[in-house]
Amino acid sequence: MTKILVTGSEGQLGKSLQHIAQDYPHLQFVFTDLSELDIASAEAVDEFLRDGAFDYCINCAAYTKVDQAEEEQELSSSINADGCKNLALACAKTACVLIQISTDFVFDGNKAEPYTETDRPNPLSHYGSSKLQGEQYVQDLLDTYFIIRTSWVYSEYGHNFLKTMIRLSGERSELGVVEDQIGSPTYAMDLAGFLLYLIQTGSTAYGIYHYSNEGQISWYDFAREIFKQSGADIRLNPIRTEDYPTAAQRPKNSTLSKARTKAAFDIEIPNWKESLRVCLNNMNVLSQRKKV
Ligand SMILES: NC(=O)C1=CN([C@@H]2O[C@H](COP(=O)(O)OP(=O)(O)OC[C@H]3O[C@@H](n4cnc5c(N)ncnc54)[C@H](OP(=O)(O)O)[C@@H]3O)[C@@H](O)[C@H]2O)C=CC1
Numbered sequence: 001m002t003k004i005l006v007t008g009s010e011g012q013l014g015k016s017l018q019h020i021a022q023d024y025p026h027l028q029f030v031f032t033d034l035s036e037l038d039i040a041s042a043e044a045v046d047e048f049l050r051d052g053a054f055d056y057c058i059n060c061a062a063y064t065k066v067d068q069a070e071e072e073q074e075l076s077s078s079i080n081a082d083g084c085k086n087l088a089l090a091c092a093k094t095a096c097v098l099i100q101i102s103t104d105f106v107f108d109g110n111k112a113e114p115y116t117e118t119d120r121p122n123p124l125s126h127y128g129s130s131k132l133q134g135e136q137y138v139q140d141l142l143d144t145y146f147i148i149r150t151s152w153v154y155s156e157y158g159h160n161f162l163k164t165m166i167r168l169s170g171e172r173s174e175l176g177v178v179e180d181q182i183g184s185p186t187y188a189m190d191l192a193g194f195l196l197y198l199i200q201t202g203s204t205a206y207g208i209y210h211y212s213n214e215g216q217i218s219w220y221d222f223a224r225e226i227f228k229q230s231g232a233d234i235r236l237n238p239i240r241t242e243d244y245p246t247a248a249q250r251p252k253n254s255t256l257s258k259a260r261t262k263a264a265f266d267i268e269i270p271n272w273k274e275s276l277r278v279c280l281n282n283m284n285v286l287s288q289r290k291k292v
């Protein structure tokens with residue numbers, strides 16, 4: 001039986017994997033979060049993988065607070081960069097395939113078209129730099145890896161833009177959201193499904209791949225559709241990045257091209273609006289008007 005270690009399993013992606021794991025009875029999962037396995041500890045990672053005999057490790061553990069990472073550079077690097085190094089070294093020793101999750105924020109956003117896997121990363125933020133360093137450790141230390149870059153992840157779980165918008169729509173009558181940052185939302189459940197499909201294929205086409213939902217939109221478009229589908233009564237204004245100052249700089253265009261992923265694994269990827277509807281339905285906040 002294929003044995004899979006999931007790190008950071010209480011986060012958005014980890015919880016989504018836990019949710020769908022029951023549909024894969026032929027896969028054996030070991031779910032760990034910080035209290036069971038701190039990926040920043042080289043000794044703990046080495047010991048856990050040595051004892052576990054895992055075929056795959058899906059690393060969902062990360063420091064994901066983009067603005068706070070500018071302040072907590074050491075901590076975020078110890079998780080996003082050193083954590084990957086620890087996992088890559090332990091995977092190399094135990095013949096375990098590492099599936100590392102990375103981010104669109106490794107790019108600077110200056111490209112007009114969607115970013116491909118071979119485009120040169122140039123992160124604008126410490127979060128992006130720490131994730132890129134993690135990618136580099138994996139590439140340098142291991143042959144058997146998949147680096148899956150994704151973007152704008154949301155879900156029923158944890159903290160994300162969707163949940164922030166739903167909360168703010170209950171607190172405010174008016175909101176400004178940036179319209180000059182473009183990318184693609186990703187429903188964590190879709191990404192989780194793709195990762196388990198990837199494992200099931202037994203593919204050895206190792207390397208970097210991009211995965212997000214289909215569609216290229218701004219955060220403003222995303223917010224507008226969230227409010228439309230959930231029936232929220234709020235006035236939404238498009239604003240510029242300068243009007244919403246943040247500690248970390250974000251890319252203007254971080255759309256990921258998924259052509260390589262779709263060709264390699266012969267998959268279709270859901271459109272962002274459809275997946276948003278599924279998520280809102282699961283959260284039970286789909287507008288009653290839309291349900292009928
Ligand atoms: N969220 C997004 O929009 C995007 C995320 N990604 C990437 O996708 C992956 C999954 O993200 P997501 O599920 O949203 O992240 P979350 O922040 O929701 O989950 C990360 C999990 O890792 C845990 N964790 C933190 N430090 C450690 C550690 N040292 N050892 C073990 N576990 C730890 C966190 O615990 P605690 O909460 O206690 O810190 C949390 O449970 C990450 O690699 C992220 O960089 C990529 C693009 C977009």
Ligand SMILES: Cc1cn([C@H]2C[C@H](O)[C@@H](COP(=O)(O)OP(=O)(O)O[C@H]3O[C@@H](C)C(=O)[C@@H](O)[C@H]3O)O2)c(=O)[nH]c1=O
Pocket residue numbers: 064065066067103104105150151152153160161164175176177178181219244246250
């Ligand atoms: C809450 C809010 C945000 N914004 C803007 C700020 C930012 O540019 C954008 C998204 O804001 P957030 O802080 O929710 O999301 P952010 O932390 O930027 O999300 C990123 O997280 C990391 C982990 C990733 O890897 C990225 O792919 C991306 O998903 O929306 C507004 O314009 N108005 C608002 O009211």
